[in-house]
Amino acid sequence: MKRFVIICGIAVAVATLFYMTREEWFSFMVIGRLPFTGIILPAAMMMGFWMIIVPACIIWAKSISVTFWNSIEMLGRFDQRRINRQFRLAARTHHAATQQVSLAMVATWLAITQRYLTQADATTKADDQSTARLAVATN
Known part of the structure; x- marks a missing residue:
């Protein structure tokens, strides 16, 4: 089109x-x-002109057409490279944001796990103390 x-x-x-x-x-x-x-x-000069210009136009028409459309394709490749570069930069930015979210999730998990382990350790010590008291009381 x-x-x-x-x-x-x-x-x-x-x-x-x-x-x-x-x-x-x-x-x-x-x-x-x-x-x-x-x-x-003069007529001789016009004859020479037409004898040179007609074949030259036929030859140059093909080469000019090829050159023109090759330049259009080259511009298209440059534009496609620019678009690809923008996608890569967007992907890197998205990847960095995803990494930060992942690190935040790991940090949250570690904090919750640490808190749970601390509570479980305190509960175990309390159970050990009550067991020890029960053992002393029964002896």
């Missing part, structure tokens, strides 16, 4: 320019008068 829009835009621009300067271009192609001047080229 982009390619079609670009080609249509170029065609409209060329048609507009040709319409505005059609008399000058027609005079150049038919009688060899240089556009926007009063200079008329």
Whole structure:
């Protein structure tokens, strides 16, 4: 779709320019008068011009087209690299945030476990003391 829009835009621009300067271009192609001047080229020079320009245009048209679309592809690759870089940076930021959350969860778990172990240890000591008192009382 982009390619079609670009080609249509170029065609409209060329048609507009040709319409505005059609008399000058027609005079150049038919009688060899240089556009926007009063200079008329000799017939031999016009023959040489057309013998050189037509094959050159055929050859250059293909190479210019290939070069143009290669440059468009290169710009697309640069844009894709930029997008990939943004995704990588976002993933790293997300990874760092996930690491911080994970560390916070581990710290919370350790604090709860430590508290539970402290309470369990205190309960065990109390049970040991009551068992010892019971043993002393029964003896």
